[in-house]
Amino acid sequence: MNNTNRYARQQMIPEYQDLDKRLEQNRIAIVGSGGLGGLCSYLLVGAGALNINIADYDTIDETNLHRQILYREKDIGEKKINCCKRELVELDKRANINTFAEKITKANFQKFTEGCRLVLDLSDNIETRLSLNSLCFANRIDLIHASVTAETALLAYFKFSDSKFIDEYGCYECLAGENATTAKKGITGPFASAVSAFVANLTMQVFTDRITEKLGKIYLFDLNRFSIKSFSLKKSPLCKCCGTSKEVS
Amino acid sequence: MKINYNGSTIEIKDNLTLHSFVLELQLESRTIAAAVNEQIVPKKNWEKFYLQEGMTVDIFNLVAGG
Amino acid sequence: MTDKLTLAGKSYDSRLIIGTGKYASGEILAKACKESGAQIATMAVKRIDTKDHTDEIVSPLLDMGIQLMPNTSGAKNAKEAIFAAQLAREALEVDWIKVEVHPDVKYLLPDPIETFKACEVLCKDGFKVFPYINADPVLCKRLEDIGVCAVMPLGSPIGSARGLDTLSMLKIIIRESHVPVIIDAGIGSPSDAVKAFEIGADACMVNTAIAAAGDQLKMARAFNLAQEAGRMAYKAGLADKIETSRATSPMEAFLKEAMK
Numbered sequence: 076m077n078n079t080n081r082y083a084r085q086q087m088i089p090e091y092q093d094l095d096k097r098l099e100q101n102r103i104a105i106v107g108s109g110g111l112g113g114l115c116s117y118l119l120v121g122a123g124a125l126n127i128n129i130a131d132y133d134t135i136d137e138t139n140l141h142r143q144i145l146y147r148e149k150d151i152g153e154k155k156i157n158c159c160k161r162e163l164v165e166l167d168k169r170a171n172i173n174t175f176a177e178k179i180t181k182a183n184f185q186k187f188t189e190g191c192r193l194v195l196d197l198s199d200n201i202e203t204r205l206s207l208n209s210l211c212f213a214n215r216i217d218l219i220h221a222s223v224t225a226e227t228a229l230l231a232y233f234k235f236s237d238s239k240f241i242d243e244y245g246c247y248e249c250l251a252g253e254n255a256t257t258a259k260k261g262i263t264g265p266f267a268s269a270v271s272a273f274v275a276n277l278t279m280q281v282f283t284d285r286i287t288e289k290l291g292k293i294y295l296f297d298l299n300r301f302s303i304k305s306f307s308l309k310k311s312p313l314c315k316c317c318g319t320s321k322e323v324s
Numbered sequence: 325m326k327i328n329y330n331g332s333t334i335e336i337k338d339n340l341t342l343h344s345f346v347l348e349l350q351l352e353s354r355t356i357a358a359a360v361n362e363q364i365v366p367k368k369n370w371e372k373f374y375l376q377e378g379m380t381v382d383i384f385n386l387v388a389g390g
Numbered sequence: 391m392t393d394k395l396t397l398a399g400k401s402y403d404s405r406l407i408i409g410t411g412k413y414a415s416g417e418i419l420a421k422a423c424k425e426s427g428a429q430i431a432t433m434a435v436k437r438i439d440t441k442d443h444t445d446e447i448v449s450p451l452l453d454m455g456i457q458l459m460p461n462t463s464g465a466k467n468a469k470e471a472i473f474a475a476q477l478a479r480e481a482l483e484v485d486w487i488k489v490e491v492h493p494d495v496k497y498l499l500p501d502p503i504e505t506f507k508a509c510e511v512l513c514k515d516g517f518k519v520f521p522y523i524n525a526d527p528v529l530c531k532r533l534e535d536i537g538v539c540a541v542m543p544l545g546s547p548i549g550s551a552r553g554l555d556t557l558s559m560l561k562i563i564i565r566e567s568h569v570p571v572i573i574d575a576g577i578g579s580p581s582d583a584v585k586a587f588e589i590g591a592d593a594c595m596v597n598t599a600i601a602a603a604g605d606q607l608k609m610a611r612a613f614n615l616a617q618e619a620g621r622m623a624y625k626a627g628l629a630d631k632i633e634t635s636r637a638t639s640p641m642e643a644f645l646k647e648a649m650k
Binding site for chain 1: 352362365384387
């Protein structure tokens, strides 16, 4: 089978002509292979992002199956990350996937993001999200934040590698605050999958000019009304993470 | 004075800060984020941010699921 | 007469040094390195798997015969930089060290005082020291006095790709320096590299511009050609830039007179 035909439909889009090559040259670090991370990583591998570092310390249980579509009944009890890798490699045998069955913290962040310019925060709790925001900022690695419940989703690209971006738009903690909390809410398969696809799409656009119009914005998805609103991000000089005269330890 | 809040026009008293407005709505500030005229107002700025006539205020829940 | 680059007593044909950060895999890095023609590469000590010599970054480079220049990126002060240098020397059996101390998280600008302190200790301890610093001519001279092998002034902040923001200072440094000058950081395009060589830099370091390029191998090759072109132009002696116009031929002078 001729591999170069795999991306033919994607290549028909003018801005995406070289996208598969660009994706192949990069390594993406993804935190979470559940409701968002599973399908998102699958779509990315399909688009040509063959080099992925992916982290998830969970084990598959029955309540995952309705929305974590990479996993089957036979996988119940197995480590998510192993089954995820299996599916990705089955999609494209050239996929070069490094798995991390552990929580990502300061201790393993360097190793986890080795060779990566971009981290996808597809984790499932606010503490991890604030921590990843901090770590990505401190290490000047770009971050895509995506979070979802049954009603709404949030999506934003933080270009931490660009000090001009930081000056103007700040970080996730600027808008959420260092004491942010969330209530645990329900979620459906279709919504999780819909947002996974938007995340994958945004990730792809990072590697093309289409990202320009999305720089400095956060997108709020109203999943019931089918509407998307965008807001401009704004940096807070008092932010504990990225504020001025603050050294991040 | 009138402002637009989450799609509806409402009447609020003058000299209200975003912080006070959130308290009046009985919302827990830790669980939400806010934008005025389509620009995020950072959490740390809420206590100094005075609402003006005609502003469009959007308040939405922070979500963390993945 | 050859025009080789001499650093720490060793000679090199290529005047390009590449940074190894942000490559998706060791394989892609090795290919880019080959296309660039670089014979020296720098890598953060903190990212090297110091226990395992079959490390993804280091192994392919060693196979190609590349000179390793470990750097202390991540160090927040002299103490941490010195420790990283010692770690690198032990793990890699290489005594070259690029001293990189940037506690400033926003611009990644190097701390001159901590850098100087680290270099003092490391020079005495027999390391071949390459300090990464702001384009400060006085600091360069002070470092020269304590025995560094070269100075590495920045063109503009790391990753900013703003080219030679510090141009006027770089020219002074190059003019006054008795050790090689390696322009590092901010080189965003081959034309920046050409400019660096045209003003007389001995070498030039590039990381993000290649690693983050649309086609990394093509960009690496472009830089290869750039370092050649820039150095050749420098050796050929650029015509002086002058403030007022000057006719290049009698015909032009005639036309100029006629148009008055």
